[in-house]
Amino acid sequence: MSDIHATIDAVWRIESARLIAGLARVVGGDVGLAEDLAQEALLAALEKWPTSGVPDNPGAWLMATAKHRAIDGLRRGKMLDRKHETIGHELEARQVSPEDDLHTALDDDVGDDLLRLIFTACHPVLATEARLALTLRLLGGLTTEEIARAFLVPVPTVAQRIVRAKRTLAEARVPFEVPRAADRVVRLSSVLEVIYLIFNEGYSATAGGDWVRPALCEEALRLGRILAELAPQEPEVHGLVALMEIQASRLRARVGPSGEAVLLLEQDRSRWDRLLIARGLAALERVEALRGTLGPYALQAAIAACHARARTAEETDWTRITALYDGLAQLAPSPVVEVNRAVAYAMAFGPAAGLEIVDALAGEPSLAKYHLLPSVRGDFLEKLGRRDEARAEFERAAALTRNERERALLLARAEQAGRRHS
Amino acid sequence: MRFMMLVIPKAYEKAGADFVPPAELVAKMTKYNDSLSKAGVLLSLDGLAPPATAARVKFGGGKTKVLDGPFTESKELVGGYWMIQVKSQEEAIEWAKRAPMLDGDVIEVRRVTEIEDFPPDVRKAAGR
Numbered sequence: 001m002s003d004i005h006a007t008i009d010a011v012w013r014i015e016s017a018r019l020i021a022g023l024a025r026v027v028g029g030d031v032g033l034a035e036d037l038a039q040e041a042l043l044a045a046l047e048k049w050p051t052s053g054v055p056d057n058p059g060a061w062l063m064a065t066a067k068h069r070a071i072d073g074l075r076r077g078k079m080l081d082r083k084h085e086t087i088g089h090e091l092e093a094r095q096v097s098p099e100d101d102l103h104t105a106l107d108d109d110v111g112d113d114l115l116r117l118i119f120t121a122c123h124p125v126l127a128t129e130a131r132l133a134l135t136l137r138l139l140g141g142l143t144t145e146e147i148a149r150a151f152l153v154p155v156p157t158v159a160q161r162i163v164r165a166k167r168t169l170a171e172a173r174v175p176f177e178v179p180r181a182a183d184r185v186v187r188l189s190s191v192l193e194v195i196y197l198i199f200n201e202g203y204s205a206t207a208g209g210d211w212v213r214p215a216l217c218e219e220a221l222r223l224g225r226i227l228a229e230l231a232p233q234e235p236e237v238h239g240l241v242a243l244m245e246i247q248a249s250r251l252r253a254r255v256g257p258s259g260e261a262v263l264l265l266e267q268d269r270s271r272w273d274r275l276l277i278a279r280g281l282a283a284l285e286r287v288e289a290l291r292g293t294l295g296p297y298a299l300q301a302a303i304a305a306c307h308a309r310a311r312t313a314e315e316t317d318w319t320r321i322t323a324l325y326d327g328l329a330q331l332a333p334s335p336v337v338e339v340n341r342a343v344a345y346a347m348a349f350g351p352a353a354g355l356e357i358v359d360a361l362a363g364e365p366s367l368a369k370y371h372l373l374p375s376v377r378g379d380f381l382e383k384l385g386r387r388d389e390a391r392a393e394f395e396r397a398a399a400l401t402r403n404e405r406e407r408a409l410l411l412a413r414a415e416q417a418g419r420r421h422s
Numbered sequence: 423m424r425f426m427m428l429v430i431p432k433a434y435e436k437a438g439a440d441f442v443p444p445a446e447l448v449a450k451m452t453k454y455n456d457s458l459s460k461a462g463v464l465l466s467l468d469g470l471a472p473p474a475t476a477a478r479v480k481f482g483g484g485k486t487k488v489l490d491g492p493f494t495e496s497k498e499l500v501g502g503y504w505m506i507q508v509k510s511q512e513e514a515i516e517w518a519k520r521a522p523m524l525d526g527d528v529i530e531v532r533r534v535t536e537i538e539d540f541p542p543d544v545r546k547a548a549g550r
Contacts (some may be wrong), residue, residue, distance in 0.1 A: 003512070010512035014461065058516075111460070218507060225462035252537070257550070271550070275465060275505070 016141035021113035029176025032166030041066040122191040130165035239298030245280030246304040249273040296332040318348035351383040371400035391417040424534035425514035432526030439474040450522035469502035
């Protein structure tokens with residue numbers, strides 16, 4: 001019966017993050033070691049369960065097995081680096097057996113450990129790619145192969161990233177804790193960034209033939225929803241969840257019959273997922289209930305909500321969207337925000353208003369290879385009847401994008417601009 | 423993937439119109455709901471009023487006929503549902519196994535269909 005492996009996968013998916021988080025605390029915060037122990041428990045399950053059947057409480061079984069491995073390891077003195085010496089000393093000082101200590105520790109509520117694990121996996125000491133891989137591995141329970149497939153990179157590359165990330169965390173002696181005070185703001189923003197990067201990798205695939213990879217979006221949403229339960233007092237966590245829920249509501253509508261991209265205003269809104277929109281709006285309400293001013297994610301969510309609330313593209317409250325973009329441009333100024341702000345201004349006050357903002361960005365070095373700038377500029381120019389310039393901009397944008405489907409869309413627009421002219 | 427976990431309480435067809443679940447069960451259920459939320463898989467959930475208070479609209483011969491509950495001759499009536507988002511049917515089944523049910527209760531795990539499940543002519547009929 002090969003179904004047993006699918007069942008074990010499912011159990012792993014449900015239990016692994018809690019398992020690793022609980023273990024990380026009792027082994028002194030070494031998430032690398034905790035993951036190794038959890039993996040050993042998984043191997044034991046893969047060995048035993050096909051004949052013994054899945055135990056009634058598989059999570060407890062995995063935990064008990066990993067615990068035994070930890071105790072065996074401590075006894076054999078095989079894990080004698082700094083941290084494990086410390087555990088040994090602490091255990092001696094308290095005059096308790098390693099078993100008792102581990103049992104007590106593992107019985108505590110695992111929620112805080114999960115939060116510690118998220119903060120550790122997203123620690124700024126790690127490179128962005130390492131944070132993404134480690135988060136998907138430790139929190140998402142994804143295999144190295146799954147992560148490699150998701151990011152279209154070779155399996156050994158991902159494996160190496162994870163090994164290095166674990167080593168970096170150990171060498172930097174990153175404490176297994178929920179950061180406090182001022183540090184917390186920076187660390188939380190790193191966590192949110194990692195989740196949103198995972199989401200965007202799925203939502204607007206930067207490479208390859210697919211326009212979207214919904215599985216990655218679902219993964220990021222799951223992580224965001226978990227975080228919202230663990231840190232309910234953080235407005236930006238709900239802001240990010242709201243943003244992702246509302247953006248994900250459009251996933252099906254963003255892809256045309258032959259896999260081509262369909263832009264927001266051309267989407268069939270009856271295909272938007274009402275359930276996800278409702279969840280997104282509810283998350284936004286949680287932000288608003290927490291405090292008056294909106295952070296960058298909440299502002300983006302509020303913009304997305306304006307679109308979600310409009311039954312037709314014509315009903316969109318563009319004036320409100322320009323106000324929200326003005327807020328975003330103040331709070332988190334970036335050339336990319338300016339491009340989007342320009343689009344909103346063009347919609348609210350005409351293409352000339354948008355062109356004015358975009359032209360102010362000319363020569364911005366960080367946008368030299370940003371395909372959306374010529375794409376948006378081309379759109380304004382086309383609407384202003386400057387078709388030759390428009391066509392050139394669309395062609396420039398097509399040359400810059402790495403996404404094959406998007407390139408096709410841009411080339412079609414270039415051709416269209418040219419055709420109307422002649 | 424989305425799955426609906428349909429709760430089929432034992433002998434629900436015989437429950438009275440005033441049936442309410444016992445507080446103890448509701449407490450366990452709330453805890454379970456929280457665990458789904460904390461795992462980031464819960465999309466929505468609802469409990470349904472007893473079938474004794476329900477109505478059925480039957481179709482036949484181009485006409486409709488309304489039948490009022492209870493429907494004591496029917497079996498396996500739905501009492502409520504959870505909508506979850508998971509990676510596989512097995513994961514949905516694992517979540518169902520963790521639900522605090524009473525002896526004789528059933529949870530039916532059903533995948534939510536997507537338009538991609540259908541052949542082109544059906545998709546076209548749906549305007550997609």
